[in-house]
Structures are given as C-alpha cells and as structure tokens.
Amino acid sequence: MNTKQHITLSLTVSLTAALLSCGPAQHKTSSQRSAGIGPGGTGDAASQTNAGVSSSTAAAAAAAAAAADQARALALTGCYKDYPAAQGGLRSLSNDQIANVLTDITGVDLSTILAGLPRREQGTKFPNAALAGPLASSFIDKWADTAFSVAAALAADTGFIQRFGGNCVDAANPACVQRVIKRLGTLLWRRPVDPSTAAQLADLFKNPNVSGAPAFALGVRQMLEVALLDAHFLYRIEAVRDPATVIQPLDTFEVASRLSFFIWQSAPDLPLLMKASSGELADPAMIAQEVDRLLLDPRAERGFRQFAFDWLALGKLDALKLPAATAGTKPVSFDAPALREQAFSFLTANLLRSSGSVQKAFSSSVPNQDPSLVGLLALPGVIGGLSVADVTNPVKRGLFVNVRLLCHDVPPPPPGAGAFKAETLALDVTPRERLDKHLTNPSCATCHTTVDAIGLSLESLDAVGALRSQYSSRKNIDASGVLTFDGQAQPFKVTAEMLKILGQSKDVQTCLASTLAEFAWGAPPGTANTCELSSLPQPGAATNVNSWSGMVRALANTPTFLQRINDGVKP
Amino acid sequence: MKRVAKERMVLLLIGALCVPLTSLMRGSVARADNSTQAATTVLQPPAIRIVKPTVAIDPKDFDGFVPAPVAGGK
Numbered sequence: 001m002n003t004k005q006h007i008t009l010s011l012t013v014s015l016t017a018a019l020l021s022c023g024p025a026q027h028k029t030s031s032q033r034s035a036g037i038g039p040g041g042t043g044d045a046a047s048q049t050n051a052g053v054s055s056s057t058a059a060a061a062a063a064a065a066a067a068a069d070q071a072r073a074l075a076l077t078g079c080y081k082d083y084p085a086a087q088g089g090l091r092s093l094s095n096d097q098i099a100n101v102l103t104d105i106t107g108v109d110l111s112t113i114l115a116g117l118p119r120r121e122q123g124t125k126f127p128n129a130a131l132a133g134p135l136a137s138s139f140i141d142k143w144a145d146t147a148f149s150v151a152a153a154l155a156a157d158t159g160f161i162q163r164f165g166g167n168c169v170d171a172a173n174p175a176c177v178q179r180v181i182k183r184l185g186t187l188l189w190r191r192p193v194d195p196s197t198a199a200q201l202a203d204l205f206k207n208p209n210v211s212g213a214p215a216f217a218l219g220v221r222q223m224l225e226v227a228l229l230d231a232h233f234l235y236r237i238e239a240v241r242d243p244a245t246v247i248q249p250l251d252t253f254e255v256a257s258r259l260s261f262f263i264w265q266s267a268p269d270l271p272l273l274m275k276a277s278s279g280e281l282a283d284p285a286m287i288a289q290e291v292d293r294l295l296l297d298p299r300a301e302r303g304f305r306q307f308a309f310d311w312l313a314l315g316k317l318d319a320l321k322l323p324a325a326t327a328g329t330k331p332v333s334f335d336a337p338a339l340r341e342q343a344f345s346f347l348t349a350n351l352l353r354s355s356g357s358v359q360k361a362f363s364s365s366v367p368n369q370d371p372s373l374v375g376l377l378a379l380p381g382v383i384g385g386l387s388v389a390d391v392t393n394p395v396k397r398g399l400f401v402n403v404r405l406l407c408h409d410v411p412p413p414p415p416g417a418g419a420f421k422a423e424t425l426a427l428d429v430t431p432r433e434r435l436d437k438h439l440t441n442p443s444c445a446t447c448h449t450t451v452d453a454i455g456l457s458l459e460s461l462d463a464v465g466a467l468r469s470q471y472s473s474r475k476n477i478d479a480s481g482v483l484t485f486d487g488q489a490q491p492f493k494v495t496a497e498m499l500k501i502l503g504q505s506k507d508v509q510t511c512l513a514s515t516l517a518e519f520a521w522g523a524p525p526g527t528a529n530t531c532e533l534s535s536l537p538q539p540g541a542a543t544n545v546n547s548w549s550g551m552v553r554a555l556a557n558t559p560t561f562l563q564r565i566n567d568g569v570k571p
Numbered sequence: 572m573k574r575v576a577k578e579r580m581v582l583l584l585i586g587a588l589c590v591p592l593t594s595l596m597r598g599s600v601a602r603a604d605n606s607t608q609a610a611t612t613v614l615q616p617p618a619i620r621i622v623k624p625t626v627a628i629d630p631k632d633f634d635g636f637v638p639a640p641v642a643g644g645k
Contacts, residue, residue: 107639166635182632192626241622249620270638274630279623298641562619 089564091236091522092135094127095119096306100266101233102150104299105187108157113149118142125404125515126310128261128522135234147228155221161213164220171205171215178202180216181223189232190267191253192277201226236261240566248566252276258561259290262520263552264299265306284557291556295352295549304352305344307519311404312376314340316385322463334384334464342367343381357543358512358551362405363503370467372496375503377401377458380465387463394431394455401454405502407511410447417444428473432456453481460495467495506539513537513551520555532558 093101099114118139120127135143154160161169164183168176181201185193193201204226205219227233238254250258256268256276268276272290275281281290294300309315317336346367350360362375369378376382386396402408435456438448460479462468470476479495485505492498502508513536518524525533536554537546544550555561 103639104641105639163637163639179632182629183636186628186632191624192628194626249622251622251624253624255621270633270636273628277624277628282621282623284619559619562621 089238089567090133091128092131092133092234093236094131094265096127097261097265098234100264100299100302101188104264104266104269105184106154106157106160107163108154108160110150110153113146113153116142117146125524126307126519126522129518129524132522143234144229148225150228151221151224154224155217161217161220165216169213169216171207171211171219174202176216177205177219180220184220184223185227186273187267187270188227189230190236190257190273191232238564243566246566248564250562250564252279252281255281255287255562256290259287259294259556262556262561263291263294263303264297265303266299287556287562288553291553292549295552301348301352304348307516308344308347308351311515311519312343312382313385313400313404314343314381317381320384320387320389320463322390336381336384339379339381339384339464341381343376343379346379347376351548355544355547355549357539357541357546358509358548359503359539359546361512362505362508363500369465370496373461373467373499374496375499377405377499377502378461378465383458383461383465384463390463392431392459392461392463394435394452394459395448396455397458398451398453398455401458401502402451404515405508405511407514408450410451413447414443428475430471430473430475430478431459432478450483453483457481457483457492457498458495509539509546516551517555517558517560520552520558521560529560532560 095114095117098117099111102108102110102114120131120136120139164180165176166179168179170176178198181198182193185198185201201223204222205216207215207218210218231237236254236257238248238250240248241251242248253268253273253276256272260266260268260272272281272294275286275290280286317340320334320336322334346364347361350364351358354360365371365374366376366378369380383397386400387393388396399410402410435448435452438444438452457479459477460467460469468477479498480491480493481498482489482491483498483501484490485501485507490501492501514525514533517529517533517536521529535558537550539546541550
C-alpha cells in the first residue's frame with residue numbers, strides 16, 4: 001500500500017473512528033465507556049477550586065488565597081444552576097498553533113515551509129474563537145502540500161530521526177517501527193496511538209526498494225504525511241460520550257490539550273500527556289499543579305505573547321506609515337518591531353511574570369517614557385497602532401479603550417458615517433473642535449460622548465506615544481475631561497492624570513478577567529457566563545490571587561473550561 | 572486522490588456519524604452570546620466530571636526519549 005492510499009485510509013478510518021468519537025452509533029465510544037471510563041471527578045466544586053492554590057507562598061498569603069478560593073468555589077457551585085455554553089467539539093489549530101506544535105515536538109525550524117500557509121480570517125478578537133468547525137477545503141488543500149514538505153524536511157533531518165528513533169532505526173525491525181510510530185503519533189495527536197492504527201502505519205515502513213537507514217527515514221516520512229493530515233493533528237477533538245446528555249465531560253487527554261493550548265498555544269508535552277494517561281489529570285489538584293508548571297515553562301511566554309498581541313491589536317503597528325521628515329520638521333523615530341518588543345517586555349514583567357495584582361499593567365511606569373505616564377496605554381507599541389500616519393486619531397483611541405480595556409459594547413457606526421482622514425486632520429482645527437460636531441448630532445452622540453472623551457484625554461500623547469503639549473499648529477492641547485470609572489465620574493486635567501485614574505480603576509481589571517476568559521474558552525463570555533466571571537479573582541483581592549497566575553488557575557477550574565456542550569440534545 | 576475530495580470526505584464523515592456539524596459550530600461560537608437556551612438546563616449533578624482514558628500511553632515507548640529543547644518567546 002502506498003502513502004497516498006494510506007492517507008486515504010487514515011482519513012477514512014481514523015476520522016471515522018476518532019473524529020469526535022461521537023453519537024449513539026459510535027460503538028468504540030460506547031465500548032470505551034463500558035470498559036472503564038467512569039467518573040473522574042473526585043470532589044465537589046469547592047474541593048476542586050481549593051486545590052488551585054499554590055502552597056509555596058507565605059503562610060499569610062496562602063491563607064488569604066485559600067479564603068479567596070473558598071469564596072470562588074462557593075460561587076462556582078452556584079454557577080452550575082445556570083450553566084453557560086461550554087465550548088468544545090471541533091476546533092482547528094491556528095497557523096501559529098500548528099507552527100508551535102511542530103516546533104515543540106520536532107525541535108526543527110520549519111518556519112520557512114509553514115510561512116506559506118494561508119492566513120485565515122478571524123473576525124474575532126482571538127483566533128481561537130473563529131476556529132470552531134471544519135477547515136475550508138482551500139486550506140486543507142494547501143495544508144496537504146505543506147504537510148508533505150514538512151514530512152520531507154523532517155525525514156531528511158538526521159537529528160530528528162535520531163531523537164525519535166534513537167539507536168533503533170531499522171525499518172525491518174518491528175520494535176523500531178512501533179516505537180517511532182508511538183512516539184510521533186502520541187505527541188502529534190495528543191493522545192495514545194491505538195494498536196490498529198499503529199499496525200496500519202507500520203505498513204508504511206515496508207518499502208522493498210530501499211534498505212537500512214534510508215528505508216527507516218522513508219517510513220518516517222510517509223508516516224508523518226499521514227499523521228499531519230489526520231484530523232487528530234489538525235483539530236482539537238472533544239468527544240460526545242453520552243449522547244443523551246447536554247453537558248459532556250472531557251477526558252483527561254482533552255483536558256491536557258485545553259490546558260496546553262490555553263497557556264502555551266501548543267500541544268501538551270510528554271509529562272502532561274503522562275498525567276492524562278494515568279488518569280491523574282482527572283484530579284483538580286493535579287490540574288492546578290500542572291497549570292503552575294505550564295506557567296513557569298518558557299512556552300508560557302509564547303502563549304502570553306499571542307494573547308497580548310490579539311488583546312491589544314499589536315499587529316496594527318505594522319500598518320502605521322509615517323511620512324518622511326521634511327525641511328523644518330522633526331524626524332519621527334519609529335521602529336515597529338522594537339516598540340512591539342518593548343510592549344511585550346512590559347506586559348510580561350507586569351502580568352505573566354508578576355506575582356502582584358494585574359493592576360500593575362495599568363499603573364506601572366513605562367521604560368523610556370515620561371515618568372508621569374503610567375500603564376500600558378503609555379506604551380508606544382500600543383498607542384502607536386491607533387494613529388493615522390503622523391497624527392493621532394482620538395476616535396480610534398477612544399474605541400480601543402472602550403472595547404479592549406473596559407469591555408464596553410460599542411455598536412458599529414451607522415451607514416454613511418464619516419471616517420477621519422489624515423489630510424483632514426492636518427487642517428488648523430484641533431481634534432476637540434472637530435469632534436464637537438459628534439455631540440451636536442444625537443445619532444452620533446450616543447456612542448461618541450464616551451468614545452471621544454477618552455480619545456481626547458489621550459491627546460497629550462502624539463502619534464507614536466511621545467508626550468507633547470502643543471499641536472503642530474502651535475495650539476495648546478486640551479486633554480481635560482470627566483470620565484466615569486467604577487461608577488463614579490472622575491474629572492482630570494491632563495493625560496497623565498487620566499492614565500493614573502484608569503490605572504486605579506477596577507473596571508479595567510474586571511475587563512481583563514473577562515478578556516482572558518474569552519481567550520481561555522475560545523468564545524466571548526455571554527450573559528450566561530456572568531456567574532463564572534464573578535467567581536474569578538476580583539479587583540481588590542489579595543495580590544497573589546488577583547495576579548495573572550491566579551486568574552489562569554481560576555479559569556482552568558471553571559465549568560466552561562472543563563466541560564463541553566452536546567448540541568445534539570435539545571431540552 | 573483529489574484533495575478536495577478528501578475534505579469532502581471529512582465533512583461527510585462528520586455529518587453522517589456525529590452530532591450535526593452545524594450544531595457543533597453553534598455550540599462553539601454562536602451560543603457564546605445570549606442564545607443559551609439549551610445551556611441553561613441542568614441535566615446532571617453539579618460537579619465537574621473528568622473521565623479517565625481507556626487507552627493509555629505505554630511509558631516504555633518513551634524510554635530514553637529526549638524531547639526537543641524548549642524554545643521560549645515568539
């Protein structure tokens with residue numbers, strides 16, 4: 001049987017048997033259940049959540065954390081009454097996740113090959129929310145070409161063959177073949193390779209025209225072609241185990257994938273898979289322990305960067321085109337990658353690697369920035385992406401803060417609404433004077449009253465975030481205003497003052513928790529998630545509880561994260 | 572084999588053997604807003620249950636295996 005036939009076989013057999021393993025006709029799933037799948041949860045919600053606290057902190061902090069966790073546990077118990085829409089079922093890997101998985105497993109730089117993959121439209125804040133359901137045939141088509149190139153590159157890499165074959169690289173030796181199949185298959189598919197699939201894959205090592213090491217490499221190549229096109233590689237698949245039940249439990253391997261893709265944006269490593277294999281991952285205490293381990297791993301920085309990139313739309317920085325300096329003007333220094341890297345460093349230090357409250361990201365001073373300017377909005381890498389050429393765009397900035405930092409719903413502009421253009425902004429009219437028109441039109445004022453006020457409050461930051469006091473027209477900048485944070489109207493006179501108020505507000509911290517939940521769950525929280533969100537660390541809680549790791553631990557214990565909905569059942 | 576045919580085969584298999592695909596999609600994205608009619612029904616005890624697998628990884632398959640070095644950052 002040749003490779004293409006095996007690929008067909010794989011798609012037919014493994015997809016049939018494995019893709020979702022769902023529905024009442026799935027005898028495999030039924031037999032799996034009767035063969036021993038049982039309740040894995042060993043306690044109630046309270047004990048599950050209590051287990052999420054690290055015991056390595058000081059006694060007082062641990063006690064405070066335990067108390068906060070107890071409160072969350074009680075809140076979570078109540079959450080089951082209006083159980084929210086759990087995510088799950090079928091979710092394809094993003095391009096970045098595909099690259100991460102392959103890099104982590106193989107250790108080979110495949111970036112050149114993978115760069116050819118077509119980008120997929122997200123249409124959402126986070127790509128994982130847009131990846132539910134099947135891949136487009138056009139992407140599958142391109143992926144097939146890419147997978148074949150990846151397989152060829154890996155099979156030609158002696159270091160890769162050595163890593164997975166060790167000293168056993170004889171295609172004629174069934175033990176060698178089985179070992180490399182189990183190693184690669186388990187890691188790429190994030191679960192064990194069942195014996196029948198392993199036997200089919202072993203046929204790919206039977207190539208009569210070659211022998212010795214080349215035969216083994218050829219077998220690996222053909223096996224990889226099959227493995228990379230398999231649904232278990234391209235999708236995160238979560239089975240329906242009880243077709244009559246709406247709320248479906250995950251198995252430990254599915255939980256392992258949820259954890260690793262949430263924290264690392266990549267596949268589970270071998271230790272995590274082993275915890276899943278042994279069933280230990282059914283214990284909430286072990287989940288909490290693994291969350292802590294994953295967060296300490298360098299791969300957590302990669303996952304965090306992905307979150308930060310999408311949360312703060314840091315890619316927009318690349319679209320900012322500043323005009324060249326002309327006679328009499330001051331050249332603007334602008335290095336998008338460097339500014340983005342500075343933003344990542346700031347956020348990593350003040351969120352991911354901070355043991356303090358997430359508030360630090362909104363209230364810490366920014367390196368190389370005026371000391372009066374605090375919080376992530378003062379980062380040129382963040383604010384720069386919201387400009388148009390070399391002029392600021394208060395509406396963009398106001399919208400960004402409203403939607404991304406305060407989680408306010410702002411409807412799209414009505415048809416025919418105008419947009420700012422750089423040339424119109426260059427006229428001798430200040431943005432405040434221009435935006436006043438919004439307030440005289442009732443249909444505009446509904447949204448622009450808040451949006452414009454926030455945008456104008458940031459006018460002391462120029463297009464790339466540098467502090468200024470005048471426009472190029474020599475008119476003084478008026479950034480004063482009154483904004484409502486934490487339910488209270490708070491006046492301010494200058495941008496720095498507004499940033500300080502924003503940094504102290506609970507609203508931005510609450511919004512961050514909701515945003516991280518969206519990232520973790522793969523869909524924006526809805527009204528049904530209100531209870532779960534209220535169980536997350538709250539502003540004002542002990543700093544080690546309201547820290548980034550505290551939020552991640554809490555989210556990994558939420559019902560939406562640990563279960564899925566079976567939409568085949570209608571109440 | 573035509574790749575498009577492969578894709579269609581995938582879809583057919585999913586559609587024929589599993590929960591209707593459209594339902595899966597609804598469950599993952601559309602229901603995240605406020606259409607939670609099904610989700611608000613309690614049909615099982617209020618405890619998170621995680622099932623243990625029936626097929627396990629044989630640790631011997633990974634004896635002597637050295638994972639790829641971890642690369643941090645982007």
